[in-house]
Structures are given as C-alpha cells and as structure tokens.
Amino acid sequence: MNLDRLSELRKQKNWSLQDTADRLGIAKSTYAGYESGYRRPSFEALIMLADLFGTSCDDLLGRKFKERIELTDLQDIEFTVDQKQLSNQEINGLIAFIRATRGMEGSGK
CATH class of the missing domain: 1.10.260.40 (lambda repressor-like DNA-binding domains)
Structure with missing residues (x-):
C-alpha cells in the first residue's frame, strides 16, 4: 500500500x-x-x-498504468487540431494514414 x-x-x-x-x-x-x-x-x-x-x-496501492486508447473506438473522445474539432472523416483518414505508413515500414521505405 x-x-x-x-x-x-x-x-x-x-x-x-x-x-x-x-x-x-x-x-x-x-x-x-x-x-x-x-x-x-x-x-x-x-x-x-x-x-x-x-x-x-x-x-x-501505488499502481500506475499508462492509459491506452484504441483509435478505432472513439465514441466519447473529442480530438482537435489547431483548436478545431476533427470530423469522423478526418479521424478515419488519420487512421488510414497510420496504417499505410506502417505497411510501408516493412518494405524499407
């Protein structure tokens, strides 16, 4: 404790x-x-x-955990860039960009 x-x-x-x-x-x-x-x-x-x-x-008990947020489950989270809320389309574009970038990592780019 x-x-x-x-x-x-x-x-x-x-x-x-x-x-x-x-x-x-x-x-x-x-x-x-x-x-x-x-x-x-x-x-x-x-x-x-x-x-x-x-x-x-x-x-x-002194237990600390890093909070992990799964970007595919964003019901109650508000994301902003330059103090403007991101639309669902922008968030989905961000997720697609990350997935595409990760796919490129394996090819040496």
Whole structure:
C-alpha cells in the first residue's frame, strides 16, 4: 500500500485521523495503522478507502498504468487540431494514414 498517498489524500481534505476513521466507521487506531503501515486494510476496507477519497484501489496501492486508447473506438473522445474539432472523416483518414505508413515500414521505405 502506498502509505504516503493515503496520508496525502487525507490531508488534502483537511481531515484528522479521527475525522477519517469516523467517516469509515472504524477506530482511529485502525486507520492510523493503515497510514503507518502497521496494519493492512482488507479488500473491503481498501474499497471503502478508495470510495471515501474518490480514487481507485490501484491509486491507493501505488499502481500506475499508462492509459491506452484504441483509435478505432472513439465514441466519447473529442480530438482537435489547431483548436478545431476533427470530423469522423478526418479521424478515419488519420487512421488510414497510420496504417499505410506502417505497411510501408516493412518494405524499407
């Protein structure tokens, strides 16, 4: 568990250890143990912590992932160039250009 992250999130909310424990419905000593590393939260407690702080369990555990976006699945993404939104036709042209360029790489061009 990323102990610094847990403390950082609590301090961002200006909550004391007691405030945080009260919100979780646990003893102050239990929560303090989570921050100090003396105790490890159960899966259920980890989920409660993530929900309380509005973050993910991965964030609390210190796991970082690069977000990957598949360009063929663009329903809720707005792309812009020079502050103008790209049309679906422009996006499809970009995808076709990338695919064509990749095909040329194998031929030595």
